[in-house]
Amino acid sequence: MPILPATTVDFFLAGLEAFMRRSGQGTHWGVTVLQLEAKPDAQTLTQAWEQIHARHPMLGARLKRQWRGWRWVWETHGTISAPPICWHGVQALPPDAAVIQERLQGRSSAGELTTPLWMEVFPWGADGGHVILLTWRHALLDGTGINLLLEKLAAGACAAGPPAQTMPARESMARVYKRAKPLTDRLHEMTSAGCLSAWKKGMPTGGRPEYRLIELSREESAKATARLRALCGDFLQMPFYAAIAARALRLLHERRGWHSPEIHLHLPMQLRGRSRELIFGNHMGAMPLFLDAGALGTVDEAVAHVLEKYRESMREGRRQASEALTTLAAQLPLSTFIPMVRWTNMGQICSLFHSHTGSFLPGRTEFAGAAVQNICTIPSVSTPPGLGIFVSDYAGLITVTLAWRGDGVSQAEIEALNQRIRTDLTGIAEE
C-alpha cells in the first residue's frame, strides 16, 4: 500500500494522542469556527469538499511503523468518500459552547465522528447569519494545514493532491544523539529546577475540554497590532504572542502561590520545504524556549526576553536538536513516548501549549460566496500541561483561545487570564 513519510511532529502528536486516550482525555480534536454574514454556496462547498477527499489519501491514512528501517510512515488505503456536509435547520442563536465541546470530544449530534474531517453549517437568526464548524483531527492537520484547507473550500476547488514526497535520508543514531544532547542536558537542568505548567502532581488529568474565546474588537485589534509592530516588526508575531502567553501562565502561577523558575514553551515553527499543496500532514517543527519567569515583568521586558531566547535557541540549533530528540524517541513504542517525557520532566510535558496560526484566508473577504465576519480555531489540550493559549486573526481581527480541561483552571483564574491577556495585547488597562 502507498506510504508517505511521517515527520517527527507527526510522531509527537500521535504519542500525545495515545497519552490522551489512555488517560481518558479522548482524541486530539480541534474546531475551526467560521462566522459568515450569509448562506455559503452549497455547490461550491460540496465540490471542494469532495475534491479534497478524492485527492488527499492522507484522510484515510494510518500512522504505522515500517518493519524495514523501523520508522514511522503514513500508510494510505486509496481515497475515502467524503462524509456529507451536515446542514442544520435555522436556530435562534449560533451554536453554543456545548456544541463545540461535543465536537472537541469527537462527537456530532449523530454520534461518534468516524472521519478525521467533519463539516457542519448552522444557519441562525433572522439576518441570514451562518456558522460553519469544521472539526478536525490534530494528528492530520496543523495551523498551516487548516489555512490551506480553508483556501480550497473558499475557492470551491481542490485541483491538486499532495506533492510526491521522498523519504528523508537515513542518519546514524550516534549522529542524531549528538545533535540532541545539548537539548537533553538543557531539559534536565529545567527539570531539576522544578518547572511547572498549569498542572502539578495531585491534580486530576481528565475532564471535559473547556475553552474561552477572547475576541478583540477592531479597535482593540488595531492597538494590539500596533504594539506588536513596535516591538517585533512586521514578521515576528510568534515571539510577541509567546511573551503574552508566558506572562499569562506566570500570573496563574502567582495566583496559586506556585514557584516555577522557568517557563518551557515549544513554539511551532514552519519546516522549510513543506509544500503548500500538502494540506494533511504537519508543516511544523518545534522550537524549545526556556524563559526565566523573573524576566517577564512587563510586556516590553517579556517580548525582549523571548526574542533573546529565540535568538539563542536558533544559534544553538534547538529546533534541529528537538527534531533529533524526537527521532530518538520515535524508536520507542508510541504509547511510551509521553510517559517517558513525563518521567524525565517530573510529570510535565512542557509549561504551556501555544501557537499563533497567522491570518486566515489572507486577502479574502468571502468564503464560498458568503461575506466572512471572523474565523478562529479552538484546539483541545491535554493535561498536563493543562492550558493552551492560541492566537489567530482574520482580516486584522485578533482572537485568542484559552483551552483547558475540566476544573483544571477555575473560572476566577480564567477571568484573570482574560483580563491580563487583553491588557497585555492592547496596552489598555481595564477598569
Place this chain on the structure above:
Amino acid sequence: MPEVPISPAAVIELLTSEHILEPQEALTPDTDLFSMGLDSMAMMQLLLLIEERFRLTINPAEMTRERFATASALAGFLGEKRRLAA
C-alpha cells in the same frame, strides 16, 4: 576579518546559499522575496544570518515589509545601517 560588502548580489547570495529561499528561477535584485517563499518563520533565521555575515545588529522592530521586500531594498536598508554605525 574584513567587512563583507553589502549589495543586492551579496543579499541574494546569502538568501540562496543558506537555503532561506530555494527559488526555481534565479533571483534578481527586484524579485519580490515574499512571492518566492520568504515567510515570517524564516525571518529570525535571516536576521541571525544578516547579523553574522554583515556584522550588523538588527532590532526586530526594524524588520518591515518594505525593507525586506526585495534584495535591493534589503541591501539599501543594511547599507544605511552600516553607514550610520560607522
